[in-house]
Amino acid sequence: MNARGDRWFDREAGPVVRPYAMTRGRTRPRGETFDLIAVVEATGERPGDRLRYSPEHVRILRRCAEPVSVVDLASEIGLPLGVIRVLLGDLRDQGLVALAAIEPVGDRPNKGVLREVLNGLRAL
């Protein structure tokens, strides 16, 4: 209970399984983390030992059959971004998922992309 006496019920109270349980206590993926708008895609490799993967891993891998951004993945699967990133890291370690984009992450878009964005917005 906090100072203002707020209470959380149902969804507001958060998931029954705490996020860190799904990631077995890990808070970030091994290696590079995944940018919010990075595009990931399944490599087409078959997952071997199924016991190693949680239902959440399987859902993420299935959704990655098509290129999808990390933030869309989080909202569609309905898991916090932090969890998605850790589980994506597991799938990447196993060679099942890879970044689909070639754009260097963290750079501002180049002029070609800016013009394309401008034209796209004008056409809306």
Place this chain on the structure above:
Amino acid sequence: MAFGHSEPGDPPLVTTKILIAGGFGVGKTTMVGSISEIRPLRTEEPLTDRGVGVDDVSGVERKSTTTVAMDFGRITLTDRLVLYLFGTPGQERFWFMWDELALGALGAVVLADTRRLTDSFPSIDYFERRGTPFVVAVNCFDGADRHRPEDIAVALDLDPGIPVLLCDVRRRDSSKEVLISLVEHVLSWSETEPGPAGAAAPAG
């Protein structure tokens, strides 16, 4: 969103993002909602190790310090270009999230309300320090006095050349015009500025 399995040789999917910032209750979520093709989605962020050892089942009151709802919307511009809009978290304790949101962003919209102009100072200050190009969009609330954009630019002590627009973010067309102005500003800005490499490094 189905983009189809990419085949070798397909142009890759390009994603870019714009930040929607401003004080509490200024219309960030409304703006994202008026132009996004999806209902503004709220996703929780972040998973932090801050609560480890402290966060237990009786610690529900810690929820507000370990997770935060994040607004985002999506505009599919072409079959290979997607623009995301991220509403920045308003509360001060979530400032640490701004750096990740701002990283690689095309630019930012600072929404302002003339009745509470000072609420937009922290956002303006942040983007100026970081060297992120932005425009100021004054959301014209019913009942608020109308001011000329020039006067608002002075009141906000903006650097010359930073566009100030009047808008009504409940209207899709108006939100669209704001985004168009931002991209035009970024295009002209990138011709005059030395570019991100020469921009001021964010403090810290």
